[in-house]
Amino acid sequence: xxxxxxxxxxxxxxxxxxxxxxxxxxxxxxxxxxxxxxxxxxxxxxxxxxxxxxxxxxxxxxxxxxxxxxxxxxxxxxxxxxxxxxxxxxxxxxxxxxxxxxxxxxxxxxxxxxxxxxxxxxxxxxxxxxxxxxxxxxxxxxxxxxxxxxxxxxxxxxxxxxxxxxxxxxxxxxxxxxxxxxxxxxxxxxxxxxxxxxxxxxxxxxxxxxxxxxxxxxxxxxxxxx
Amino acid sequence: xxxxxxxxxxxxxxxxxxxxxxxxxxxxxxxxxxxxxxxxxxxxxxxxxxxxxxxxxxxxxxxxxxxxxxxxxxxxxxxxxxxxxxxxxxxxxxxxxxxxxxxxxxxxxxxxxxxxxxxxxxxxxx
Amino acid sequence: xxxxxxxxxxxxxxxxxxxxxxxxxxxxxxxxxxxxxxxxxxxxxxxxxxxxxxxxxxxxxxxxxxxxxxxxxxxxxxxxxxxxxxxxxxxxxxxxxxxxxxxxxxxxxxxxxxxxxxxxxxxxxxxxxxxxxxxxxxxxxxxxxxxxxxxxxxxxxxxxxxxxxxxxxxxxxxxxxxxxxxxxxxxxxxxxxxxxxxxxxxxxxxxxxxxxxxxxxxxxxxxxxxxxxxxxxxxxxxxxxxxxxxxxxxxxxxxxxxxxxxxxxxxxxxxxxxxxxxxxxxxxxxxxxxxxx
Numbered sequence: 001x002x003x004x005x006x007x008x009x010x011x012x013x014x015x016x017x018x019x020x021x022x023x024x025x026x027x028x029x030x031x032x033x034x035x036x037x038x039x040x041x042x043x044x045x046x047x048x049x050x051x052x053x054x055x056x057x058x059x060x061x062x063x064x065x066x067x068x069x070x071x072x073x074x075x076x077x078x079x080x081x082x083x084x085x086x087x088x089x090x091x092x093x094x095x096x097x098x099x100x101x102x103x104x105x106x107x108x109x110x111x112x113x114x115x116x117x118x119x120x121x122x123x124x125x126x127x128x129x130x131x132x133x134x135x136x137x138x139x140x141x142x143x144x145x146x147x148x149x150x151x152x153x154x155x156x157x158x159x160x161x162x163x164x165x166x167x168x169x170x171x172x173x174x175x176x177x178x179x180x181x182x183x184x185x186x187x188x189x190x191x192x193x194x195x196x197x198x199x200x201x202x203x204x205x206x207x208x209x210x211x212x213x214x215x216x217x218x219x220x221x222x223x224x225x226x
Numbered sequence: 227x228x229x230x231x232x233x234x235x236x237x238x239x240x241x242x243x244x245x246x247x248x249x250x251x252x253x254x255x256x257x258x259x260x261x262x263x264x265x266x267x268x269x270x271x272x273x274x275x276x277x278x279x280x281x282x283x284x285x286x287x288x289x290x291x292x293x294x295x296x297x298x299x300x301x302x303x304x305x306x307x308x309x310x311x312x313x314x315x316x317x318x319x320x321x322x323x324x325x326x327x328x329x330x331x332x333x334x335x336x337x338x339x340x341x342x343x344x345x346x347x348x349x350x351x352x
Numbered sequence: 353x354x355x356x357x358x359x360x361x362x363x364x365x366x367x368x369x370x371x372x373x374x375x376x377x378x379x380x381x382x383x384x385x386x387x388x389x390x391x392x393x394x395x396x397x398x399x400x401x402x403x404x405x406x407x408x409x410x411x412x413x414x415x416x417x418x419x420x421x422x423x424x425x426x427x428x429x430x431x432x433x434x435x436x437x438x439x440x441x442x443x444x445x446x447x448x449x450x451x452x453x454x455x456x457x458x459x460x461x462x463x464x465x466x467x468x469x470x471x472x473x474x475x476x477x478x479x480x481x482x483x484x485x486x487x488x489x490x491x492x493x494x495x496x497x498x499x500x501x502x503x504x505x506x507x508x509x510x511x512x513x514x515x516x517x518x519x520x521x522x523x524x525x526x527x528x529x530x531x532x533x534x535x536x537x538x539x540x541x542x543x544x545x546x547x548x549x550x551x552x553x554x555x556x557x558x559x560x561x562x563x564x565x566x567x568x569x570x571x572x573x574x575x576x577x578x579x580x581x582x583x584x585x586x587x588x589x590x591x592x593x594x595x596x597x598x599x600x601x602x603x604x605x606x607x608x609x610x611x612x613x614x615x616x617x618x619x620x621x622x623x624x625x626x627x628x629x630x631x632x633x634x635x636x637x638x639x640x641x642x643x644x645x
Contacts, residue, residue, distance in 0.1 A: 231552070234629060235629065236572055236575060236576055236629075237552060237572065238572055264534040267530060267534060268527070268530055268531065268534065270552070271523075271526050271527065271530060271552060271553065272552040272553065273385055273530075273552065273553050273554060273555045273571075274530075274533070274534055275384070275555045276552070276555070276571070276572055279572065326623060
């Protein structure tokens with residue numbers, strides 16, 4: 001399989017893990033609720049696949065990164081693939097996955113508030129993209145750190161954190177389903193970000209680059225033990 | 227050829243001796259093809275280079291010759307050449323040791339000759 | 353097939369403050385089977401992983417031909433280190449199944465021979481669907497053997513390939529190895545503890561002792577140069593004067609010692625002393641046994 005195909009395959013896997021989970025939650029809500037009409041479907045879909053998708057993916061994407069870096073990627077290096085290629089492949093995967101999820105989320109928002117697409121909501125999607133990049137970057141760094149040092153607690157943090165987020169989200173929405181409340185995701189107000197968007201953006205980019213830098217520094221001389 | 231290798235001597239020397247033995251016993255006839263080094267290596271589970279070393283000794287001595295692209299063959303006159311070589315080594319390989327051991331045991335020269343005559347005589351009567 | 357030479361120059365490896373490999377120089381030529389022999393902890397696995405760019409060295413360089421090997425796909429495609437797959441693998445590799453390894457190999461090893469791999473998997477009765485953490489030690493060894501042989505790499509390294517295998521499986525492996533070698537002439541470096549069994553397979557042996565290469569010699573030549581001398585102590589001493597001695601043992605009036613002859617040296621075969629050949633295992637124990645002399 002050529003390199004590009006491999007990258008796209010990983011992106012595809014990332015998308016489906018997130019989408020799959022959201023779909024399940026969505027379906028659960030739908031089945032639970034007693035209102036079976038088109039309007040309801042639309043509302044549900046929109047709220048699930050806009051903010052819901054982003055929140056869920058912010059947990060599933062890191063999990064994928066952890067799983068890859070701890071099993072598949074070392075095996076690739078073991079078989080002659082360079083660390084450099086592994087790193088850059090992963091950067092591309094992170095970017096594309098976050099991008100496509102943001103795209104789907106954005107499409108959901110547009111679909112939901114058609115024809116009045118709110119710029120604010122789309123802004124949220126953008127920050128969702130940033131969030132996903134940050135979260136993936138942290139997990140990448142932590143996982144590589146774990147590979148380097150083999151200290152169990154690092155892996156534990158990564159797992160617990162993402163499980164915690166998924167668990168919290170699923171739990172919150174399950175109770176919502178049970179109580180027949182709206183699946184609105186968590187309407188965390190990130191409005192403060194809109195006050196100085198450029199600054200926050202630059203800050204996020206800087207953090208991502210910094211994490212990437214340290215990840216590479218740790219990866220480039222990594223010892224492989226399978 | 228299917229003898230076992232032992233630890234007494236270098237393997238490649240043993241390979242050489244086995245091939246010589248087979249030639250003497252008419253298991254390998256003159257102008258006949260000898261197993262290749264790879265075949266020997268696989269048969270005895272040894273490195274082909276080691277097998278080659280043994281075979282090459284025989285090539286150097288003219289007992290085997292190489293036919294390009296086909297393999298190793300027993301040279302004509304090989305049997306006689308091996309016999310001659312072994313006769314020259316007979317004293318060194320067998321007699322000397324026998325005499326040393328006899329001396330260790332205090333067996334006299336006369337006793338030795340008696341032993342030989344007795345053994346030979348016994349054989350003739352069979 | 354590549355005719356390039358794999359060279360290690362000045363390799364130093366540290367773990368923390370401790371230096372485990374001290375200035376190693378090693379040349380591996382194409383078309384040979386090498387035996388890498390050393391005690392536990394001598395550094396065999398470390399050396400092999402550095403040679404194959406699995407681990408970085410603190411200093412020194414590994415080159416294939418003229419090119420450095422580190423992170424160099426052009427060179428790396430010719431080298432494969434099939435190390436022992438541990439059941440409690442690093443991180444989460446233990447969750448991978450046999451077929452995952454095989455699929456990965458097919459995707460990333462450019463010379464992978466799928467037919468051969470399948471034939472070997474069947475021969476060894478490996479269950480493709482089983483996770484590595486559920487495999488026995490013997491099965492894990494067989495998996496790494498499959499990977500090694502089917503990789504068709506010009507330089508293939510095997511680390512203790514027969515650990516966990518019963519004697520019949522070991523013989524099977526030696527046969528497969530020889531067959532592959534005679535057919536392709538690939539270079540194999542095999543590290544092992546079970547010295548005598550494999551000794552006949554090695555064209556050259558490398559003794560690794562406490563992070564240093566003690567010797568690298570043609571096996572047959574080494575064995576020809578090592579002779580065990582025994583007999584009356586005085587006569588033995590006289591015969592071995594000036595020679596390199598190892599592992600002297602005295603019992604009453606008799607003495608036994610292993611002599612390692614240098615180029616051109618000979619031993620006088622006098623009465624009163626017995627000269628015996630020494631097998632590779634005994635040579636190794638004598639030289640690396642850790643005793644003085």
